[in-house]
Amino acid sequence: MLDTDAKTAWQLFHLNWLPIAIMGGLLVLGLSVTGLRLEPVAYGVTLAIAALLVGIAYRHRIAKGDLADPKLIFSLGTIGQVIITCAIVGPLSYVAGILGFPLQDQALLAIDRALGLDPEPIARFVNDHPWLADILSRSYGLIKWPLLFVPVVLTLTARYVRLQLFMLAMSLGLAVTIAVSALLPAIGTYYGLQLPAAQIPDINTAIYAGQLRDILGLRDGSLHELRLFFLSGIVSFPSFHAASAVFYMWALWPVRRIGGVAAALNLMMIAATPVIGAHYIVDVAGGVALAAASIWAAKAYLAWMNRTPRVPAAPAVWQPSLAE
Numbered sequence: 001m002l003d004t005d006a007k008t009a010w011q012l013f014h015l016n017w018l019p020i021a022i023m024g025g026l027l028v029l030g031l032s033v034t035g036l037r038l039e040p041v042a043y044g045v046t047l048a049i050a051a052l053l054v055g056i057a058y059r060h061r062i063a064k065g066d067l068a069d070p071k072l073i074f075s076l077g078t079i080g081q082v083i084i085t086c087a088i089v090g091p092l093s094y095v096a097g098i099l100g101f102p103l104q105d106q107a108l109l110a111i112d113r114a115l116g117l118d119p120e121p122i123a124r125f126v127n128d129h130p131w132l133a134d135i136l137s138r139s140y141g142l143i144k145w146p147l148l149f150v151p152v153v154l155t156l157t158a159r160y161v162r163l164q165l166f167m168l169a170m171s172l173g174l175a176v177t178i179a180v181s182a183l184l185p186a187i188g189t190y191y192g193l194q195l196p197a198a199q200i201p202d203i204n205t206a207i208y209a210g211q212l213r214d215i216l217g218l219r220d221g222s223l224h225e226l227r228l229f230f231l232s233g234i235v236s237f238p239s240f241h242a243a244s245a246v247f248y249m250w251a252l253w254p255v256r257r258i259g260g261v262a263a264a265l266n267l268m269m270i271a272a273t274p275v276i277g278a279h280y281i282v283d284v285a286g287g288v289a290l291a292a293a294s295i296w297a298a299k300a301y302l303a304w305m306n307r308t309p310r311v312p313a314a315p316a317v318w319q320p321s322l323a324e
Contacts, residue, residue: 005161006070008306010061012164013074015301016081019171023088023178030095035224038091042228046087053080075155078167082147089174090231096182097234098218104184105192108237108280117281119189119274126275127200136272137204142265143241146248157255165302166251169294173247176290177240186236187215188278207232208278239279242287243294245269250295 031037057077061068112119126133154163188208190197197205210232217223218234233241245266252262270288273279 003070005158006074008302009070009074009160009164011305012161012168012302013077013081016164016167016171019168019175020081020085020088023085023092023171023175027088027092027095030092034095034098036091036094036098037225039225039227043087046083046228050080050083050087053077053083070158070160071155074160074163075151078151078155078163079148081167082151085171085174086147087228089178090228091226093178093181093233093235094214094218094223094226094231096178097185097215099182100219101183101185103186104237105186105188108186108282109189109192111282112280115281119280120193120195123189123193123195123200123203123275127202130202133202133204133275135268136276139265139268140207140241140272140276142269143244146244146252146262150248150251153252153255153258159254161302162251162254165295165298166247168301169250169291169298170244170247172297173243173290173294174240176294177235177238177243177287180238180286181235184237185215186280186283187212188236189274189280190278192280204276205278207276211278233277236279237283238286238290239273239277239283240287241273241277241279242270242284243291246288246291247295250291 053076057073057080061073109119126136150166151163154160154166186192188211189195190200190205190208191212197203197209211234214223214232215234249259249263249266253259255262270284273284273287274281
């Protein structure tokens with residue numbers, strides 16, 4: 001940890017606990033107010049694994065001091081933070097969804113159509129090309145693996161500061177996404193279009209069906225227990241799938257032989273978002289803009305943290321003593 005970048009990353013690593021703690025506090029408060037409850041076993045095991053990883057990172061840092069291995073600290077510590085963040089934001093999005101603000105599907109659909117990007121012709125085109133529907137379905141599922149892949153790759157290539165900026169930007173993006181989705185909830189394009197799944201049989205609509213089920217369950221009060229591994233992505237605007245793709249591309253772009261491949265795969269995930277995720281085009285645009293703003297904010301904080309004083313301290317003026 002004698003390296004300057006590693007020391008800066010260590011400072012950012014501690015900062016990244018702040019948005020995690022805030023979202024965690026909001027989740028606890030939201031659960032107590034709404035009556036939603038977490039299924040204890042899945043959450044307990046998940047948080048225990050995350051705590052173990054973070055504990056190993058901190059123990060190694062304390063025991064070894066400046067001789068601690070940053071690769072071990074930042075890989076395990078950041079993966080632990082990622083796991084905790086995911087365990088918080090999933091149910092927190094349901095707490096936001098239960099607030100019951102008016103659905104904005106028709107407004108979002110109107111924006112899409114005003115832009116000349118009606119989602120129905122797009123869906124029907126994909127349905128008429130099953131090979132494309134299959135590719136998009138596989139691409140949409142790419143959101144999960146980079147959450148573990150990015151920390152490993154960036155630590156192995158000694159990009160410790162970039163990893164912590166990635167974590168900070170993603171946390172900021174998640175917090176804003178949940179806040180906006182609470183005020184502007186929507187179910188998705190197929191709901192807005194009133195387009196039955198039977199009319200697009202070659203598109204995988206299972207994800208849309210899950211979010212439809214859970215959003216309606218929250219709004220009618222029939223959904224009470226949140227099971228970690230069965231939560232659906234109930235956020236429409238802004239699309240965090242699109243935001244995640246931007247975060248992943250930015251994080252991995254400087255890595256030789258990986259950056260280009262990551263960019264191609266994440267562009268495919270963005271392309272899949274309107275069809276497989278039933279997101280409006282404006283959702284995707286909002287997610288991309290949110291990710292760009294979050295990355296800018298994280299980098300701006302780093303610049304502020306590292307800036308040197310503009311006016312150097314004045315040198316001390318020698319004053320002769322009486323003894324002289």
